[in-house]
Amino acid sequence: MEPSLQTNQPADQRVDRSIFNADNNFIYAWQQMMATSPKGEIQILDDLVITNCGISIPFFNTVFTSSQRIVTEQDITVAKDYFSKINKSFQFCVHEPWSVQSRDLFKEQGFVLETVLPGMTFPDDRELPVNNDVLSVIQPSTEDELSQYITLVCEAYELPEWLARQILNTDFIAQPNVHLYLALVEGIPVSTSMLVNTPEVAGIYWVATGKASRKKGYGELVTWHAVREALQQGYSNVILQASAMGQPIYQRMGFENICRYELWNYDVG
Known part of the structure; x- marks a missing residue:
């Protein structure tokens, strides 16, 4: 558990x-x-x-x-x-x-x-879209891949790299209930997301897309990836906290406001 x-x-x-x-x-x-x-x-x-x-x-x-x-x-x-x-x-x-x-x-x-x-939740009776494999999604396992992940997070959230590395530190991401996802298009990193699992729910965090890759749907696709991963891990309740930029996207995906x-x-x- x-x-x-x-x-x-x-x-x-x-x-x-x-x-x-x-x-x-x-x-x-x-x-x-x-x-x-x-x-x-x-x-x-x-x-x-x-x-x-x-x-x-x-x-x-x-x-x-x-x-x-x-x-x-x-x-x-x-x-x-x-x-x-x-x-x-x-x-x-x-x-x-x-x-x-x-x-x-x-x-x-x-x-x-x-x-x-x-605060938003994904209803467990919502049908998922077909995965069209536009993105190649990996879980960062090398220092280079983690650096690519952090670079996107820093750009999207306007954080200094040293602070992002302090927050997304190796001890945190090594925990078995923490899952980082790095999305690539033709080998180029474009978006990120993260799952943090607790017994009742899977929470989505750090959805980020590089400025050069925005308005192409990559943020939505990497969020769908996190949702699929959560469901495959046995969770029926997936939650997130939306930014002003992300809320319309999550609503279109079927996430519902709870607070x-x-x-x-x-x-x-």
């Missing part, structure tokens, strides 16, 4: 199981990327999961609540205390309906809404 972050479902709250499982996968993926990073650190304080990448980039310094509830003033105090001691900016990640109920508190506490990520994650940034100054 794949590892999973243990979260607590409140007894008085009927939790949508698909969102609950998606949360587990999302938190687990972030937790493992930071835990294996050379400068990373994970702190679990009560039911707060704090991921720290070791540098002041809020997107990778994320605070999650591991139970389905609103964010409290005490949660924010704990997070501020932790990141203030190491002088690093951070973000809170919270989804509907709890995000709606937490917005006023975030604003009062000096947070800024940075972005909204739709919206709000990312609230705090600058420690």
